Amino acid sequence: MSSMRNVIYFLIMTALIVLVGEFQSWNLALSIVNLCIISSIMALGVNMQWGYAGLFNAGIMGFAALGGLAAIVVSMPPVHEAWSAGGFGIFTGIVALIATVVAAVFSYRKMKGRPFRTAIVVLISIGGYFIMRSLFDPATDAIEKVNPATSGYLGGMGLPILLAWPLGGILAGAAAWVVGKITLGLRTDYLAIATLGISEIIVAMLKNEDWMTRGVKNVVGLPRPVPYEINLQQSDWFIQLSGRFDTDPVAFSSIFVKLCYAGLFTVVLLIILYLSEKALRSPWGRMMRAIRDNEVSANAMGKNITARHLQVFVLGSVVVGIAGAMLTTLDGQLTPSSYQPLRFTFLVWVMVIVGGSGNNWGAVLGGFVIWFFWIMSEPMGIWLMDVLTSQMGEGNALRSHLIDSAQHMRLMTMGIILLLTLRFSPRGLLPEKTGRH
Amino acid sequence: MELLNALALLSNYVLVPALAYGSQLALGALGVTLVFGILRFSNFAHGDTMAFGTMVTILFTWWFQSMGLHLGPLPTALLALPFGIVFCAAYVLLTDRVIYRFYRHKRADPVIYLIASVGIMFVTNGVVRFIIGPDDQNFADGERFIIKAGEFKKLTGLSEGVSIKASQGITVVTMVIVVALLFWFLNRTRSGKSMRAYSDNEDLALLSGINPDRVVAITWILAAALATIAGTLYGLDKSFKPFTYFQLLLPIFASAIVGGLGNPLGAIAGGFVIAFSEIMITYAYKRVVAYMIPGDWVPDGLVQLLSTDYKFAVSFMILLLVLLIRPNGIFKGTGT
Numbered sequence: 189m190s191s192m193r194n195v196i197y198f199l200i201m202t203a204l205i206v207l208v209g210e211f212q213s214w215n216l217a218l219s220i221v222n223l224c225i226i227s228s229i230m231a232l233g234v235n236m237q238w239g240y241a242g243l244f245n246a247g248i249m250g251f252a253a254l255g256g257l258a259a260i261v262v263s264m265p266p267v268h269e270a271w272s273a274g275g276f277g278i279f280t281g282i283v284a285l286i287a288t289v290v291a292a293v294f295s296y297r298k299m300k301g302r303p304f305r306t307a308i309v310v311l312i313s314i315g316g317y318f319i320m321r322s323l324f325d326p327a328t329d330a331i332e333k334v335n336p337a338t339s340g341y342l343g344g345m346g347l348p349i350l351l352a353w354p355l356g357g358i359l360a361g362a363a364a365w366v367v368g369k370i371t372l373g374l375r376t377d378y379l380a381i382a383t384l385g386i387s388e389i390i391v392a393m394l395k396n397e398d399w400m401t402r403g404v405k406n407v408v409g410l411p412r413p414v415p416y417e418i419n420l421q422q423s424d425w426f427i428q429l430s431g432r433f434d435t436d437p438v439a440f441s442s443i444f445v446k447l448c449y450a451g452l453f454t455v456v457l458l459i460i461l462y463l464s465e466k467a468l469r470s471p472w473g474r475m476m477r478a479i480r481d482n483e484v485s486a487n488a489m490g491k492n493i494t495a496r497h498l499q500v501f502v503l504g505s506v507v508v509g510i511a512g513a514m515l516t517t518l519d520g521q522l523t524p525s526s527y528q529p530l531r532f533t534f535l536v537w538v539m540v541i542v543g544g545s546g547n548n549w550g551a552v553l554g555g556f557v558i559w560f561f562w563i564m565s566e567p568m569g570i571w572l573m574d575v576l577t578s579q580m581g582e583g584n585a586l587r588s589h590l591i592d593s594a595q596h597m598r599l600m601t602m603g604i605i606l607l608l609t610l611r612f613s614p615r616g617l618l619p620e621k622t623g624r625h
Numbered sequence: 626m627e628l629l630n631a632l633a634l635l636s637n638y639v640l641v642p643a644l645a646y647g648s649q650l651a652l653g654a655l656g657v658t659l660v661f662g663i664l665r666f667s668n669f670a671h672g673d674t675m676a677f678g679t680m681v682t683i684l685f686t687w688w689f690q691s692m693g694l695h696l697g698p699l700p701t702a703l704l705a706l707p708f709g710i711v712f713c714a715a716y717v718l719l720t721d722r723v724i725y726r727f728y729r730h731k732r733a734d735p736v737i738y739l740i741a742s743v744g745i746m747f748v749t750n751g752v753v754r755f756i757i758g759p760d761d762q763n764f765a766d767g768e769r770f771i772i773k774a775g776e777f778k779k780l781t782g783l784s785e786g787v788s789i790k791a792s793q794g795i796t797v798v799t800m801v802i803v804v805a806l807l808f809w810f811l812n813r814t815r816s817g818k819s820m821r822a823y824s825d826n827e828d829l830a831l832l833s834g835i836n837p838d839r840v841v842a843i844t845w846i847l848a849a850a851l852a853t854i855a856g857t858l859y860g861l862d863k864s865f866k867p868f869t870y871f872q873l874l875l876p877i878f879a880s881a882i883v884g885g886l887g888n889p890l891g892a893i894a895g896g897f898v899i900a901f902s903e904i905m906i907t908y909a910y911k912r913v914v915a916y917m918i919p920g921d922w923v924p925d926g927l928v929q930l931l932s933t934d935y936k937f938a939v940s941f942m943i944l945l946l947v948l949l950i951r952p953n954g955i956f957k958g959t960g961t
Contacts, residue, residue: 244736246669317930370945374952376736377667377886381878382948385941388875396934529871530750534743541740596754603747607724610741 194549197617201556208564215439218446220563225453226515228555231539232460232548233507238537239546239620240473241500242480244380247367249532250387251505253394254363255356255512256522260407262352264344270334271342274399277327278342281320288316331399341402350413352513353456360509361502363390368501373494387533394524401522408521414448417441449518456514457552460507464548476500477546530599535562538606544616553618561605562598569597626783631916633785637774643897643904645793645862648800651896652855653873654880655807655889656848662824662887663844664725666738671852672874673749676867677716678853679860680757682709683764690766698768699795706857714849720745721845729841746871753867762865765792792861803854804893807847811889816843824887872937876903879940883947885954894955899940907933 209217230248237243292312299305332340363386371382394401401407420426420441430440467473479486479493487493516522535558543554573594577587609616653675660668668674685705695701724741771794774786811817816839823830823840831837856870863869880899884891909927931939947954 242736244739370948374948377661377739378882378948378952380669380739381667381875381882382941382944385875385879385937385944388872389935389938389941392935392938396932530747534747537740537743538747593755593758596751596759598751599747599754600751603744603749603751606744606747607741610737610744611724611727614737 194553194618197553201553201560204560214443215446218443218450220560222446222449222453222518223515223563224556224559225450225457226511226518226555227536227539227559228552229453229457229460229511229514230508230536231543231551231555232457232464233504233511234536234540235504235543235545235548235551236464236500236507237504238540239548239551240468240476240480241497242376243372243497243501243504244376245383245501245504246380246529246533247383247385247387248508248536249527249529250383250390251360251364251508252512252515252532253387253390253524253527254359255352255509255514256516256527257394257401258356258359258509259349259352259410259513259516260401260522261344262347262355263349263411264407265346267334267339267341267343270331270339270399273334274327274329274331275342277323277330278399281324281327284316284320284323288313288320291316328397328399336405339402340405341399341407348413349411349517350452352517353510356513357506357510360512361506364502364505365498368498372497372501384529384533387529391524391527394522394527401524404525406521406523410517410520410522412520413452413517414445417445420444453514453518456510460510461548461552468548535602538602541606542609542616544618544620546620547616547618550616550618550620554616557617558602558605561601565598565601566595569594569601572597627916629781630783630785631913633777633781633783633787634913634916637785637787639901639904639908641787641789641793643901645790645796645858646904647897647900648796649855649859649862649896650873650876650880650900651893652800652803652851652858653877654884654892654896655804656851656855657877657881658884658887658889658892659844659851660848661881662889663820663840664729664738666735666742667878667886668848669739669742669874670720670746670749671848671877672871673746673753673867674713674717674849675852675856675859675873676753676865676870677749678709678713678849679856679865679870680753680867681712682706682853682857683757683762683860683865685709686764696767698791700765700767700791700861702764702766702857702861703795706854709853709857710850713853714846716749717845717849718842721841726838729837750867750871757867759867762860764865765861767791790862792858796858796862799854799858803851807851807889810847816840820844875937876900876940879944882944883954885956888954888956891954891956898955899943902943903936903939906930906939907936 205217205221208220230252233251234245234248237245292309295312296305296309299308331342334340367382367386368379371379395403397403398405417438418441421437426441426444427437430437433440475486475491476496478489479491479496483493539554539558540551541554542558543552544550570591573590577584577590580587653671656674657668657671660666660671682702682705685708686700686702689695689701689704694704696704724745725738728737728741768791771789771791772787774788777786777788778784809817811821819830819835820840820843822833823835823837827837830840856865859870859873876899880895881892882895883898884893884895907929909929911924911928914924914928
């Protein structure tokens with residue numbers, strides 16, 4: 189019965205996309221599909237945290253942004269001039285930072301019960317901070333002076349961008365480990381607020397650490413894992429191929445590129461989905477759900493709740509980081525100012541809740557459905573306002589205000605969808621399967 | 626003299642702005658903490674509630690201005706503030722009636738309320754942007770300054786001036802009045818006592834015949850009033866932009882947690898701790914140092930701990946520090 193439901197929902201979703209392709213353009217339909225797949229992967233990550241373990245992560249944006257950072261660090265060519273200007277300073281600065289943290293933690297642990305513990309730890313931190321800044325500042329200034337219009341940052345490693353996907357996951361996972369270590373074990377709200385905080389800070393760093401990310405000047409022109417349209421249009425095999433489909437090579441090249449991305453993304457989605465399903469159906473998955481449903485009895489059975497929470501929190505963030513790196517790859521640029529909590533954090537939440545928390549297929553479906561409506565609600569809102577106010581006449585101020593503001597309808601739509609699902613169908617479109625499987 | 630100049634400089638750029646900002650944060654954190662104490666969840670929609678109340682206040686301000694109503698040297702917004710509070714309270718009570726009440730009667734898990742508040746955050750954010758637009762709105766009028774830097778210099782003969790904006794003075798005075806009223810209400814009146822009883826022990830309070838719906842309604846009205854006042858003061862002091870108000874959520878949460886979630890006194894202390902650290906850590910002390918030590922010792926840099934772009938980071942770092950050392954906040958809160 190429930191598998192029938194799965195199939196029907198996914199068929200409806202496919203039909204909606206085909207409709208867009210037929211009536212608007214296949215180009216648009218494919219770009220929606222690509223972002224739907226990325227959204228689904230993010231939703232899968234959040235579903236691990238919320239659906240398996242009941243952890244509320246309000247910092248999805250930050251983990252996705254770390255994935256984006258990985259994309260430029262891996263793929264952009266290194267700026268040798270900047271490296272020779274400030275590379276050593278940055279390196280010593282990072283060493284000083286690590287040494288400070290290690291020294292502070294070490295003395296905090298070793299001095300348990302002795303007098304002046306706090307004072308000494310504070311002194312070490314402040315002293316270390318100033319040493320780090322004195323190494324860092326000249327280096328960053330020097331780096332940012334190297335061709336500020338085109339580079340002004342260290343660049344990356346010049347490796348294939350596909351490597352950034354796993355690296356983005358690792359970066360996000362490391363950040364999640366730090367946050368989780370501090371906040372897991374306290375009540376849920378603290379995790380939510382702490383993750384909200386760290387996501388804002390990660391984005392603030394991307395915006396301001398110009399030596400690393402060029403800040404608000406953006407890094408553009410990331411190398412692609414797929415061919416460029418212009419090269420395709422000039423190669424013989426491609427012209428022949430487009431001739432076989434009886435299409436214009438220019439239009440077809442853009443569709444072809446999007447199809448390549450879609451193929452790559454689908455592979456990642458299927459791998460993560462397969463692993464998630466395996467994990468959920470394993471003893472580990474049953475343990476996670478047992479912890480979620482009743483911490484006290486799971487604890488009595490000898491499960492280490494905090495450690496399991498930390499584990500699943502890191503795993504989920506890794507998946508979000510991978511999705512973030514994929515998104516930056518697809519965009520071909522890192523624009524730190526585009527990371528907005530409503531779009532990146534809370535929208536993914538709507539996906540998970542609407543799709544069906546605890547069910548991986550539900551998370552995938554939620555990613556598709558919500559992204560589709562996120563894109564489509566603006567034209568629909570404008571159309572709706574146009575129809576509603578058509579009696580008012582052309583020059584009416586209220587009418588033009590309503591039509592201009594229709595783009596904000598999408599926020600309201602998302603909120604209302606979330607609230608309605610939570611109230612009337614709290615288990616989502618594809619509810620979690622419980623009992624034997 | 627040199628020392629006085631350094632002090633004047635510090636007051637102008639650190640003390641006065643931090644007092645005003647701290648008052649705004651404290652009022653915001655009080656709203657979060659009251660909702661947490663009674664309903665036991667962190668209200669993610671609080672920033673947008675602030676934006677909603679401020680938006681209504683701005684609309685009324687514009688209306689009054691167009692009718693020629695004004696308060697002389699005081700900003701017209703103060704006249705519009707009660708209307709903002711009434712509309713905001715009505716809106717918040719509506720969300721409670723339509724959404725939260727259902728979960729309260731089901732005795733749902735606190736995290737469900739939290740998710741519901743995310744939904745309300747989306748809707749409120751949309752409503753505000755829909756009505757007033759996503760851009761900056763400036764609605765301050767009346768006298769701009771209580772004391773200008775130039776007047777201060779002439780008055781004292783110092784080479785550094787202290788200017789106090791009218792909005793800063795109004796903020797601090799309003800904060801003191803509001804907090805005094807709130808504590809009088811919580812400690813002296815029957816309704817306030819029933820709120821505290823409900824917050825301490827829900828079951829016992831219910832057994833003693835306290836009407837939970839009434840307690841919750843009062844809490845929402847207080848939270849809406851505090852949110853509108855905090856939002857309007859912040860808007861007068863800086864400017865109104867829906868996205869900024871959403872972002873204020875982070876320092877407000879930090880204030881509430883640093884002070885101890887659920888503890889009103891803690892919320893006020895937390896607001897000032899966060900505001901002072903944000904401003905003190907991101908202020909460039911170069912000129913202060915220049916007054917304090919001989920000229921050729923002054924360092925080349927700005928003598929700034931963190932660039933001003935990291936204001937949000939400061940509140941978060943303090944939050945993490947408090948969570949590490951004292952998870953219940955400076956004053957003991959109800960959440961563990």
